Amino acid sequence: xxxxxxxxxxxxxxxxxxxxxxxxxxxxxxxxxxxxxxxxxxxxxxxxxxxxxxxxxxxxxxxxxxxxxxxxxxxxxxxxxxxxxxxxxxxxxxxxxxxxxxxxxxxxxxxxxxxxxxxxxxxxxxxxxxxxxxxxxxxxxxxxxxxxxxxxxxxxxxxxxxxxxxxxxxxxxxxxxxxxxxxxxxxxxxxxxxxxxxxxxxxxxxxxxxxxxxxxxxxxxxxxxxxxxxxxxxxxxxxxxxxxxxxxxxxxxxxxxxxxxxxxxxxxxxxxxxxxxxxxxxxxxxxxxxxxxxxxxxxxxxxxxxxxxxxxxxxxxxxxxxxxxxxxxxxxxxxxxxxxxxxxxxxxxxxxxxxxxxxxxxxxxx
Numbered sequence: 001x002x003x004x005x006x007x008x009x010x011x012x013x014x015x016x017x018x019x020x021x022x023x024x025x026x027x028x029x030x031x032x033x034x035x036x037x038x039x040x041x042x043x044x045x046x047x048x049x050x051x052x053x054x055x056x057x058x059x060x061x062x063x064x065x066x067x068x069x070x071x072x073x074x075x076x077x078x079x080x081x082x083x084x085x086x087x088x089x090x091x092x093x094x095x096x097x098x099x100x101x102x103x104x105x106x107x108x109x110x111x112x113x114x115x116x117x118x119x120x121x122x123x124x125x126x127x128x129x130x131x132x133x134x135x136x137x138x139x140x141x142x143x144x145x146x147x148x149x150x151x152x153x154x155x156x157x158x159x160x161x162x163x164x165x166x167x168x169x170x171x172x173x174x175x176x177x178x179x180x181x182x183x184x185x186x187x188x189x190x191x192x193x194x195x196x197x198x199x200x201x202x203x204x205x206x207x208x209x210x211x212x213x214x215x216x217x218x219x220x221x222x223x224x225x226x227x228x229x230x231x232x233x234x235x236x237x238x239x240x241x242x243x244x245x246x247x248x249x250x251x252x253x254x255x256x257x258x259x260x261x262x263x264x265x266x267x268x269x270x271x272x273x274x275x276x277x278x279x280x281x282x283x284x285x286x287x288x289x290x291x292x293x294x295x296x297x298x299x300x301x302x303x304x305x306x307x308x309x310x311x312x313x314x315x316x317x318x319x320x321x322x323x324x325x326x327x328x329x330x331x332x333x334x335x336x337x338x339x340x341x342x343x344x345x346x347x348x349x350x351x352x353x354x355x356x357x358x359x360x361x362x363x364x365x366x
Contacts (some may be wrong), residue, residue: 033057033058033061033062033063034061034062034063034291035062035063035064035065036062036063036064036065036083036084036291036292036295037064037065037066037067037081037082037083037084038064038065038066038067038082038083038084038085038086038292039066039067039068039069039074039077039079039082039084039085039086040066040067040068040069040085040086040087041068041069041070041071041086041087041088041185041230041283042068042230042231042232043088043113043230043231043232043250043252043253044066044086044283044312045066045068045232046256046312047308047309047312047314048064048066050308050311050312052304052307052308053305053308056302056304056305056308057295057298057305059304060298060302062295062298064295067082068230070179070180070183070184070185070229070230071087071088071089071092071183071184071185071188072087072092072095072181072182072183072184072185072188072353072356073183073184073229074087074092074095074096075092075095075096075098075099076099079096079099079100079288082288083287083288083289083291083292084285084286084287084288084292084295084296085100085285085286085288086283086284086285086286087185087283087284087286088185088186088189088250088281088283088284089185089189089279089280089281089282089283089284089346090107090109090280090282090284091188091346091349091352092185092188092349093107093284093286094349095349096286097286100286100288102286102288105286105287105288106287106293106296107284107285107286107287107296108284108285108296108297108299108300109282109283109284109285109300109317110283110285110296110299110300110305110309110314110316110317111282111283111299111300111309111314111315111316111317111319112280112281112282112283112314112315112317113250113251113252113281113283113313113314113315114250114251114274114278114281114315114338114341115186115189115190115193115248115249115250115251115275115278115279115281116248116249116250116251116254116272116273116274116275117143117176117246117247117248117249117272117273117274117275118235118238118246118247118249118254118270118271118272118273119133119245119246119247119270119271119272119273120245120269120270120271121138121139121268121269121270121271122166122167122169122170122245123158123167123170123245123246123271124141124271124273125163126158126161126162126163126164126167126170127143127148127161127174127273128141129161129162129163130151130161130162130163131144131147132144132147132148132151132161132174133148133273135271136335137332138271138332139267139268139270139271139272139332139333140271140272140273140274140332140333140334140335141271141272141273141274142273142274142275142276142340142341143273143274143275143276144276145193145194145197145275145276145277146197146277149194149197149198149216149220151174152174152175152216152219152220153215153216153219155173155219156173156174157171157172157173157174158170158171158172158173158174159171161174169245170245173223174246175220175223175224175244175246176190176220176246176247176248177224177234177243177244177246177247177248178190178220178221178224178227178248179227179228179229179230179231179234179248180227180228180229180360181221181227181355181356181359181360182353182356182357182360183229184228184229184230184231185281186231186248186249186250186281187227187248187356188352188356189278189279189281189346190220190248190275191217191220191221191352191355191356191359192279192346192347192352192355193275193277193278193279193344194213194216194217194220195209195213195217195347195355196277196279196344196345197277198212198213198216198217199212199213203344203345203346203347204347204351204355205347205348205351206351209351210351210354210355210358213355214355214358214359217355217358217359218358218359218360218361220359221359221360222361231248231249231250231253232253234247234248234249235247235249235253238266238270239257239262239266240266241266250281250313251272251274251313251315251334252312252313252314252315253313254270254272254313254333254334255312255313255327255330255334256311256312256313257313258313258327258330258333258334259311259312259313259326259327259330260311267333270333272333272334272335274335274338274340274341275341276340276341276342277341277342277344278341278342278343278344279343279344279345279346280343280346282317283314285299285300300316300317306319306322310322310323310326311326320336320337323336324336324337
């Protein structure tokens with residue numbers, strides 16, 4: 001009898017071990033994440049590194065690894081190495097889809113960020129004094145693209161502008177420091193906005209438009225010297241107190257800096273100028289395979305991801321009220337409602353690529 005009980009207890013123990021192992025495996029399967037790799041614009045790097053974002057994604061079953069690239073260079077990469085691409089606007093997204101051989105990819109636009117020009121306060125005051133900008137507060141205003149581009153086309157120098165004599169540090173040709181328009185989204189879209197103004201308020205759509213606007217675009221780029229592949233380095237240089245007096249960045253970079261309380265020493269000397277003519281910069285998520293198919297929708301709709309996106313300065317689609325509330329304590333620098341800013345159309349990828357090439361002194365045809 002004792003032997004029989006021993007056998008039964010032994011079986012129960014074995015059964016208990018088996019049950020425990022099964023439960024452990026099931027629990028592990030539920031909490032395990034799938035790892036996806038993405039290629040993103042550098043302006044989104046801090047968002048994906050945010051511990052709250054990492055946790056929220058893990059809770060939804062994702063571990064996300066990212067590498068940075070200029071948005072307009074992503075289609076030249078070996079896209080088979082990535083599960084998704086996340087450029088800074090819809091135009092390079094279409095090129096990525098084509099390069100990856102995708103048809104009808106379920107792209108999403110979780111958030112967007114307007115382009116702004118950050119200026120030293122002395123530079124902003126001189127621009128405003130010469131009707132090239134309009135100040136709407138101590139630390140914010142509007143860059144008047146028509147007059148500013150006219151001055152750029154005339155190779156105007158700071159010394160030629162009224163009021164500049166009091167600021168010996170403002171020397172040389174007046175220009176906005178941008179990124180490389182051939183590879184970087186912000187640089188390309190600044191050219192798109194500039195070409196619209198130079199083309200009489202019309203989107204450049206043909207060879208004649210390219211020829212008409214190319215001389216001005218060439219001046220905007222040639223004066224800069226070496227071009228950066230992303231907006232991150234020029235922005236950090238500005239915040240550190242070096243760099244040019246006028247730098248093109250994303251509003252999200254400024255808003256994130258303000259909300260994280262960083263760069264305090266540079267903030268009092270910074271004016272955020274919104275170009276009065278600009279183009280849409282909707283960051284566009286492109287799933288390259290089924291592994292990342294649902295991630296874009298999560299980024300757009302999950303409250304645990306929208307919150308960090310706002311904290312990093314991005315505007316959720318249809319989220320003006322959210323952005324206004326999140327940045328209310330920094331309204332002195334920002335224009336939440338984009339008052340007085342005109343969004344214009346963007347040239348086709350083919351035309352914009354040709355404009356960038358001509359701006360860099362390359363090629364004569366689209």
